[in-house]
Each structure stands twice: as structure tokens, then as C-alpha cells.
Amino acid sequence: MQKPIPCSIMRGGTSKGLYFLADDLPTDIKERNQLLLAAMGSPDMRQIDGLGGAHPLTSKVAIVSRSEHADVDYLFLQVVVDKAEVSDVQNCGNILAGVGPFAIEQGLVPANENFTDVRIHMVNTGSYAIARVQTPNGVVNYSGDAKIDGVPGTSASVLIDFLDIAGSSCGALFPTGKSQxxxxxxxxxxxxxxxxxxxxxxxxxxxxxxxxxxxxxxxxxxxxxxxxxxxxxxxxxxxxxxxxxxxxxxxxxxxxxxxxxxxxxxxxxxxxxxxxxxxxxxxxxxxxxxxxxxxxxxxxxxxxxxxxxxxxxxxxxxxxxxxxxxxxxxxxxxxxxxAALLRTTRLLMRGEAMIEISYT
Missing domain, CATH: 3.10.310.10 (Diaminopimelate Epimerase; Chain A, domain 1)
Structure with a gap:
């Protein structure tokens, strides 16, 4: 039997991934990872039986929830294409570009009249970013004239301001104590x-x-x-x-x-x-x-x-x-x-991922 799990597919920057609300996924990490592997179709070089794109840049996951530390918590997971592995050891700034819009679309953050600043706690490293999302008339806008290399066409801009991220994974900007x-x-x-x-x-x-x-x-x-x-x-x-x-x-x-x-x-x-x-x-x-x-x-x-x-x-x-x-x-x-930069994002699909899975 297949299990339906609500999710959205979004392009974030030059990556693409599945966006989930944390409440829609198992709390047990092993069960959650099995579900995500099945959703992507890993391990398989083509990911033919799942929603992955057969490349590390299109086999990514964002898990989003309300936060005690910011507006939302964002956990990034890399689903390995050809191995039964799910990694949480790094952030992803491209997938981050879709987190603000997703949070607004899902009702986690109320939209303002022209733009909405979403403060995001990046769970993987404990660091923070602010994403400025265009929300004319209180609705997320994905259309615009911003262009980023590696993505065809143009979209609405998402300005991302990173806050105090030095040493977020290694403990110091130069973790070896040397510049070389x-x-x-x-x-x-x-x-x-x-x-x-x-x-x-x-x-x-x-x-x-x-x-x-x-x-x-x-x-x-x-x-x-x-x-x-x-x-x-x-x-x-x-x-x-x-x-x-x-x-x-x-x-x-x-x-x-x-x-x-x-x-x-x-x-x-x-x-x-x-x-x-x-x-x-x-x-x-x-x-x-x-x-x-x-x-x-x-x-x-x-x-x-x-x-x-x-x-x-x-x-x-x-x-x-x-x-x-x-x-x-x-x-x-x-x-x-x-440190700040401009990204774009687009909502590609929202609905339910159908998961054929048995937990062991």
C-alpha cells in the first residue's frame, strides 16, 4: 500500500528538491530517512521509481517547521542518488531560497503587503539567514526579471542575508588556525x-x-x-x-x-x-x-x-x-x-508524494 505525504517540489537557486512540513514526516530519524529515500527513488542512478532528478543537485530535501529561535527552522537533507544514505552534515543555500516562500505558502509566516522578511534558523549548523520574499497583496510572487546563471528565464528575486555564519560547521572561519x-x-x-x-x-x-x-x-x-x-x-x-x-x-x-x-x-x-x-x-x-x-x-x-x-x-x-x-x-x-546574495526560486508542484515503504 502506498502512503500519501504532503509535499511541494521547488526549484531553489540552481538546485531542486522536495519541501516538507516537519509535522508530516516521522519523528524517528531512521523511519524518516527510509521515507525520503523512497520518495526520491534512491538508491538508483536514475531514481526512476521516485521524484529525484538523478543528480546530487536535484536530490535534496528541505524540512520546515515553526521555530523557537526564528520564524522557521530549516533542516536540509542530501539524499544520495546511488546509495541508501541521507546526510545532514551541511547546509544548502540554494534550497534555502525556497524556504521563505514555502513557509509563507504553508501558513507558518504571515505575508506582508509588499515583501516579507523570513528569519530562518538553519538547523544543520545553528546559524541564521533572513530571506526577503516578494509578497505583493500578501501573496508570494514567483514571477520577475531577476536572472541567475544556471537557470533559464527570469523569476522574482529572493535576497538572502546570512548572519554570523563564520565557522558554522568547523568552529572557526579558518579551522586549521592558518590561512594556508x-x-x-x-x-x-x-x-x-x-x-x-x-x-x-x-x-x-x-x-x-x-x-x-x-x-x-x-x-x-x-x-x-x-x-x-x-x-x-x-x-x-x-x-x-x-x-x-x-x-x-x-x-x-x-x-x-x-x-x-x-x-x-x-x-x-x-x-x-x-x-x-x-x-x-x-x-x-x-x-x-x-x-x-x-x-x-x-x-x-x-x-x-x-x-x-x-x-x-x-x-x-x-x-x-x-x-x-x-x-x-x-x-x-x-x-x-x-554576506548577502540574490537567488530566485519557483514552486513547481504541490500535492502528495506517494510512498511505497515498509519500516523495519
Missing amino acids: NIINGVSVTCIDNGMPVVLIQASDFGLTGSESPAELEANSNLKDKVEAIRLQAGQLMNLGDVSNKTVPKMSLVSKPLSGGLVNTRTFIPHRVHEAIGVLGSVSVATACVLKGTVAHDLLQQDFPDGSTEIVVEHPTGQFTVEMELSDSSNFTHFKVQR
Whole structure:
């Protein structure tokens, strides 16, 4: 017998996932994860018997509920495509873009006349964000002229302001205590400003940075080297054994190709991102502006305190991160006062997911 579970399918930024109210899911984590695996159709490379899109970027889940700490709690879960695994070890800033609209649609947050600010507690890391949702006449608006790279067409903008996210997963912005470390003879920067990321100059692997995701994924020697560094970096970043974790992400940085500040190719960690994750881009942008990192060494450009825009290039376009800095030239006193960016989202479907499942 199939069990109907209310859910919505939403595109958030350059990702897509299932959005659930926490009250509609089992409280037992094992039962909940079995249900989500069945809903997505995992484990199966095609996810043919579920709602997943056969790619990590389209096999994501948001669980939303009222919060004691903010307007809503948001738990992000990554449902692995080809394994019976559900991970809660990271946030997702793309799926975050749909949380505010979903919360308003579900009656968790009352809509204002023109726009509604939704304060979101990101349960995975205990950090916070404010999403500004367009709500003309008290109704969520998804149509507009905002365009983000990696998504066709235009939609209404969702401005996301991240609040004090430094070290949210690793305990410190530079969890190793250094702006650079040497791992397997390669200079790396381990940073966590919302997402644990390891930055490496692409040239250290003999790459130009212009390689496509498909080219990088086909390079087994490169993937082995990147993974070997990632496993050691995970220990240094207070993440423990990361062999079965989706963090840290690995970002190869190079000089810009299309007028941005820095170019990236990001392993997430075993596939190469067609773009770059929201919080991953914030961590990369932060490394660019702080002296001593491999990104700053690459760019050889200083940034004044105050507000600045960092344009991060990725395989399908660019990502602009607005930042406010103080003491960026001082490794021991620097402060990222604010990080914000623009995303779009769209409600694709709402109804019931039909789950064929037996709990054991």
C-alpha cells in the first residue's frame, strides 16, 4: 500500500528538491530517512521509481517547521542518488531560497503587503539567514526579471542575508588556525564561512581552470589527488573522517575568464558542480578578500574595509556575493560583518508524494 505525504517540489537557486512540513514526516530519524529515500527513488542512478532528478543537485530535501529561535527552522537533507544514505552534515543555500516562500505558502509566516522578511534558523549548523520574499497583496510572487546563471528565464528575486555564519560547521572561519596549509605537497586554504571549503589553485594540478565539469570528472588521476587532500583536510578542519561525508567541498581557483574576480571548479565532493553552491561561493569569496589565502595570493588584489562585491565565476556563469568587511588585512582581527546574495526560486508542484515503504 502506498502512503500519501504532503509535499511541494521547488526549484531553489540552481538546485531542486522536495519541501516538507516537519509535522508530516516521522519523528524517528531512521523511519524518516527510509521515507525520503523512497520518495526520491534512491538508491538508483536514475531514481526512476521516485521524484529525484538523478543528480546530487536535484536530490535534496528541505524540512520546515515553526521555530523557537526564528520564524522557521530549516533542516536540509542530501539524499544520495546511488546509495541508501541521507546526510545532514551541511547546509544548502540554494534550497534555502525556497524556504521563505514555502513557509509563507504553508501558513507558518504571515505575508506582508509588499515583501516579507523570513528569519530562518538553519538547523544543520545553528546559524541564521533572513530571506526577503516578494509578497505583493500578501501573496508570494514567483514571477520577475531577476536572472541567475544556471537557470533559464527570469523569476522574482529572493535576497538572502546570512548572519554570523563564520565557522558554522568547523568552529572557526579558518579551522586549521592558518590561512594556508600544505597537504600532499600542495598549498591549500581551509575555510568555513557557511560551508567548509578547501581552496587549491588549479595550476597546482596542471589545469587552466577552463576545463568543463565533464573533463574534470573523466580525469581519474585528478579526482584521486583531490580526494586524498580532502580526506586529510577534513581531519584538520575538525570534521573527522569525511570519507562518507559531503563536506568539505573542494574548489579549484584560477584567474577569471569572463570579467569576474575569480574562476572556480568545485567538487561537491565526488561530482563536479555545474555552477557553485551558494554557501560555497560565500566561503570562496571570503578567501579572496583575506590576505594569506591561496585565493588572495592568486589574485594579488587588496580590498578596503566596508562593503564590496565579489563576482565568482563558475562553469555556467557568475555568482555575485555582497560582503562587508573589517580588518581584512589582519589575520587575527578580521571580521566578516555581512554576506548577502540574490537567488530566485519557483514552486513547481504541490500535492502528495506517494510512498511505497515498509519500516523495519
